[in-house]
Amino acid sequence: MxxxxxxxxxxxxxxxxxxxxxxxxxxxxxxxxxxxxxxxxxxxxxxxxHYDAYANIMATVDYTTKNGFSLGYQLLSALLFFVPRSLWSSKPTSTGELIGDYLMNDYGLNFNNLSNCIISEAYIDFGLFGIILFAFILAYSFKFFLSWLKSNDFAKQITAFYFAVHLIFLLRGDLTNGFAYFIGVFLGIYFIPKLLERIIYFILKKAK
Known part of the structure; x- marks a missing residue:
């Protein structure tokens, strides 16, 4: 790779x-x-x-210098991606779009469809502390899914393998899209099969 x-x-x-x-x-x-x-x-x-991560980090640093850190508000666009804007009109845009709009308005960039790597996502929320915090969260995620990969549960193994491949998307960002696409696949290959398994088990148990 x-x-x-x-x-x-x-x-x-x-x-x-x-x-x-x-x-x-x-x-x-x-x-x-x-x-x-x-x-x-x-x-x-x-x-x-094609390799814009460093440039986007610098743009994010420039943005926070002028506008301050979001203190977790920007993170909500990723964690609450499923909430429609019709119900939450002040819902933050993805960080890639936010920095893209900033570059368009202040520096004349002619498009806002930007990625935004995980380091930049961490910085815009909590600064240098955010980078350290996200590093710990990422390390814990690695350890967690590694245990799933080594388990005897096939659904867990598939989910962990997909997470490893999806990291290319997740780390490049932006976080909103990377997280949303992972949760969608997670629901499809792990949560829904497990839910159906429990429902079928419950029905069969009642039938006896």
């Missing part, structure tokens, strides 16, 4: 920026080399929005 993110993905990005058609590439493979040189090679990919 490390090689894919650091080497393979940046290298393949040259193909997404190539101007030549497939037939032109087949007849003249040098077009790939020209595209690679024009794109700037692998290192140039780390200066694009």
């Amino acid at each position: 490390f090689i894919s993110l650091v080497v393979l993905f940046p290298a393949l990005s040259t193909l997404t920026h190539i101007d030549a058609s497939l037939s032109q590439i087949i007849s003249n493979p040098e077009e790939l080399i020209k595209s690679y040189n024009r794109f700037g090679g692998i290192s140039s990919a780390f200066q694009t929005l």
Whole structure:
């Protein structure tokens, strides 16, 4: 996975920026080399929005310098994602959108569809203390799901495996979307099957 993110993905990005058609590439493979040189090679990919975590952290620090920390209010957008805005008109937007709007208004960015990594999410709520707090919560989550992975319960094993894969999404952020999508899958692959299992067991027990 490390090689894919650091080497393979940046290298393949040259193909997404190539101007030549497939037939032109087949007849003249040098077009790939020209595209690679024009794109700037692998290192140039780390200066694009494909790898925007550091830039978004700096934008979040800049935002909190001017507006202060949210003191947990921004975290509510993730924890209470299921509450509709029609019932909660002051519900906070996701942090990615919040920082995107801030950059649009103050720095002329022309879109607000940004990710926001877990470090940035922690900082906007509680500053440096938040980063330490989130690190402990994340470590506990690792330990908790590791115990599920080692259990004899197949549903727990599947949930823990999915959590490990979902970390790519969860850590990149923003937290609202990462958390909401995990809870949805958790309900589907663990909670609902367990609930149905209990209901069926209760019915069969009553039938006896």
